[in-house]
Every structure is written in structure tokens, then in C-alpha cells.
Amino acid sequence: MLKKIFFLCLAILWTGAIVFLCLTESSNIPVVTIPNIDKLVHFCFYFGFTFLWFLYFKKQFKNADDFRPLLLSFVFSTFFGIIIELLQSKYTLTRSADMMDFLANSLGATSAIIAVLLFNKLITKIVN
Secondary structure, three states: OHHHHHHHHHHHHHHHHHHHHHHOOHHHOOOOOOOOHHHHHHHHHHHHHHHHHHHHHHHHOOOOOOHHHHHHHHHHHHHHHHHHHHHHHHHOOOOOOOHHHHHHHHHHHHHHHHHHHHOHHHHHHHHO
């Protein structure tokens, strides 16, 4: 029970950080001159998002096979990414929806799923 709450808190904190950082006016974020660094940031955000929600879902559905938590975390990540991009375009003045950001989000989520599949035995030990 304690691990489930811990994983949920981590996932919620990560989600909140993404919401805050993605919906903060870009003028409040330090300028970095590395080309396309924002795409790497999106990739990392959604890798972490998908992985942390997978840990929670795996603990939540402990009697289910890995497919259900994998699917839930990937679908949740994908829809969350779409919603964030739409919110950026509608409710911020200095940001807009960007298909390349969505692609980076999706690649991060896909990479998290691949990592889970590759390190399934280790992750199962962590979760249990």
C-alpha cells in the first residue's frame, strides 16, 4: 500500500511539474541557445511521465499482466500530451501548439514503454 501511494505521489508531482513548466509563459523560462533543446526536454518529460504512471498502474493492478499498465500509461501520456499542446495554444500568450513537441512527447512515451519491456524483471522487483 505504501509503495502504491509513493508511486502515485511521484507521478502526480511529475505531472504537475509538466503542467506548470509547459503552461508558464515562455518569457519566464531562461533562454538556452542549444538548437531544439526543447524537444529533448519534451522527450524527457514524457519518458518520465509514462514510466512513473506505469509504476503506479502496475502496483494498482498487481494481479494483471503488464499489458494493461503499459497500455494505460501510454494512452494516458498521449492524451495528456495532446491536452497540454492544446492548452498552450489556447491559454498562453507566448506559446503555441507544436506538432514537433507532440512528436517528441510520443517518442518519450514510446521509449519509456520500450525501457519497461527491456527491464521488466528489474521493474517487477522494484514494484513488488
